[in-house]
Amino acid sequence: MSSGSHQHLQNSNSKRSASRLGDIEHLSLFSEHLSALCLSPDYSDVVLIVEGERLSAHKVILAARSDYFRAMLYGGLKESSQAEITLPDAPLKAFKVLLKYIYTGHMFLSTLKEDVILDTLGLAHQYGFQDLETAISDILKQLLALRNICAVIDTARLYGLEKLVKFCHNFLDRHASKILTHETFLQLSQESLVELLQRDSFFAPEVEIFQGVCNWCKVNEDKDDLVMKCVRLPLMSVADLLSVVRPAGLVKPDTLLDAIAERTNVRLSSLPHRGQLIIDENVASPRFGSKVVSGELMEYLLDGDYHTYDMEKGYTRHGINGPGDQGIIVKLGTPTIINYIRMLLWDRDIRSYSYYIEISMEQKDWVRVIDYSTYSCRSWQYLYFESRVVQYIRIVGTHNTVNKVFHLVSFEAMYKMEIPNMVNDIICPNYNVATVDKSAVVIEGVSRARNALLNGDTRHYDWDSGYTCHQLGSGAILIQLGQPYIISSLRLLLWDCDERSYSYYIESSTNVWEWEMVVDNTRENCKSWQVIKFPPRPVVFIRIVGTHNTENEVFHCVHFECPSCEENNQDSTTNAQLNRKRDSSVLSDLRPVIQPPETATEAEEVPV
Missing domain, CATH: 2.60.120.260 (Galactose-binding domain-like)
Incomplete structure (x- = not known):
């Protein structure tokens, strides 16, 4: 035999073929044979009893696929020596689906009803199939709808699936008014409902939330009034409190009087407002119904163009006259939770500006969130502050090193998930800010x-x-x-x-x-x-x-x-x-x- 015959076989067209010459893959055949053992008495050494039905299985396959079954069948427990094992809490349909997955590695959720999918998710969690649990969760995210969202979030909370719970919360935030009147809302657990109503981003008129809670209370027990306590009564008008809340008989008279007093006596900015939450997207845009309602040359500020501006056009402005200036006011399309503003001060020369920014819900009670009235600022401004529900934003220039006019080229407002370290409302960066990109x-x-x-x-x-x-x-x-x-x-x-x-x-x-x-x-x-x-x-x-x-x-x-x-x-x-x-x-x-x-x-x- 020549020395060449002792060399490894090589495929001259290896780049064209997924498998090399000399490699044999019969995975489909292997899967087919292993799949044939599922529920088959052939070579079976254990019987699993689920809802009274006897299911033939093989210990070694179960143990190889699941730590739960490995501990049960080979861990010295009493089940290790039993030929028949009863699984009392397992739903039969879902368990058969899981058993098929154990033997084949495949699961076809598209053919299953939603309740079976949720039961299968529970079994995957119980028996430690983490990859399967994640995969089912990802598919459920794509299948979310008003008809199933309440069941999905209850299941996700039960099994501690935080990512799925968060996704469900975001879905419910976007469809708050619709879910409050949907028939499945009445099936939501008390724990899930309390957690939902506590969110500032569950945004709907408070009177609608109250009416939805009233309907829920008719068919569910509100232990310790935990759900009703989450309704933010001071956000409702006095007329609604008297004509809608009082006749329902679910709120104590003293609680109702306290809500009326808070509504009329407390600063509007101090009330626990709700607002829509859109992450990492500029909501100060005409696309979201936002507009400039005060200032000169208002058409430029929200047009998204921060390249073509000069001394004559491309900016919105207001005169700097001192205390009492109305400044430039942006009205967001709807009350929105924001914690970040990015804006461009006119910067075609080396001038600097000073300014402050205030927010409001109804243009009556203004809260200052940024105060740079004693600082010199130029070009792009990156401004973070405590998350707030906002409808109106007022930017007031207090100084310009060249003249008595405040010029603003571009303005964006959004909610950021990641916030830098702040000290006294000023960014404490861990990155170099002495760069042109950061306006230095x-x-x-x-x-x-x-x-x-x-x-x-x-x-x-x-x-x-x-x-x-x-x-x-x-x-x-x-x-x-x-x-x-x-x-x-x-x-x-x-x-x-x-x-x-x-x-x-x-x-x-x-x-x-x-x-x-x-x-x-x-x-x-x-x-x-x-x-x-x-x-x-x-x-x-x-x-x-x-x-x-x-x-x-x-x-x-x-x-x-x-x-x-x-x-x-x-x-x-x-x-x-x-x-x-x-x-x-x-x-x-x-x-x-x-x-x-x-x-x-x-x-x-x-x-x-």
Whole structure:
């Protein structure tokens, strides 16, 4: 036999064929033979009795497929020695479906009634078939309808299927008014109904919710009045409380009087409002019925265009006249739960604005959720606040560094699932906010490109470009963040293509008038990467002032970030430093040494 015959068989067309030459797959035949054993007395060594019916089975197959049956049949329990085992709590139809799945790995839910599917889900949970449990849950999500939602959510709660429960809640939120009048609503368990009514996002007129609860109470026992206590009576008008609630006889007179008193005496913003919940989608859009009801040039704000705007058009505005300004008011199409606003301040130059934002339900009682009236803000604003039910949003500009007009180009409002860490209603970021994408800008300093300091490039710099500088003894490098942030660290890269060292100090401010020292390195010889940590504080402006350079009279900085991302970038930083040293060595070998400029010009941007 030739040596070639001892080699592994190979298929020259292996890329065209799923199986290789020499591989034999008879999975369908295996499945067919194993499936034939299901409910067959052939080789059976155990009989399962379900609802009085005897079902032949095979211990080894059951044990191989389920930890539950493995413990029962081989774990030393009394069932281990029994030829017949009664399963008292198993529904027969669902158990046969599960048994077929155990032997074949297939389950055809499309041919089953919904009650059998729910029973099968219960058995999958009981016997530890987690993959099957997940698969059935996913299919039930696709089959949800008003006719089955109540049964599905009760089943999901019973078995602790949190993801399915959450999906059902979202479905019920979207169809609140319809489910309240549907016949299956009366079959909802007390526990599920209480949990549903406690949700702010179960949004329907409270009088409709009360009427639905009244119908439920007629056919179910409301133990300890737990369901009725979830009805938010103060949200109903006094007329409805007197004409609908009182005649029903389900609310005690004192409770009714308390609701009327709360309705008439408590601030409207303090009432437990309900609103629709749409996650991660802008609801301040005409698609959701939202519109601008106050301000000049109202047609631009919600049109979704934040690219084509100039001095004449593309923004909505209001005059800044002082206390009493109505500002710009956006009315959402329906009361909605939001916790995030993104908006674009006019930014075709380096002007800054100050403003505050208030929310209301009926334009009578306003609650301030954002107050940046003492901060300088520019371009895109990313604003988080405590979740609230909102119908009206008022944006009031209090200052413009150029004139007496507040200009707003774009406005979005939504509910975000993920919220950054907040300190005193200001974002405390764990990511670099000194970037152009986050609206930061270099407003003082000399460079060939205005924002070279903020572009994140820590590799491509040399004697001529890639840094920002200022003349020692005159000026500074001044960075403005897009909005206030709570900052406790920063990092910068000093120009390091040779062995020079620098001295400097850094200050921070929120208004460009009052400065607070961050670090004083005027007596230190500093090189390359600098990481500075300090007590957390609100920051809008960062001023870097060089005081000494061992080679010339100019201070050079390549990169700036805050907060410091040194941990995330440690590996890339090390590689960048190695590359810089290598590149500098190559440059010095190829051309005469040209020192960085000894005199910084007054221009903010040096043309290439």
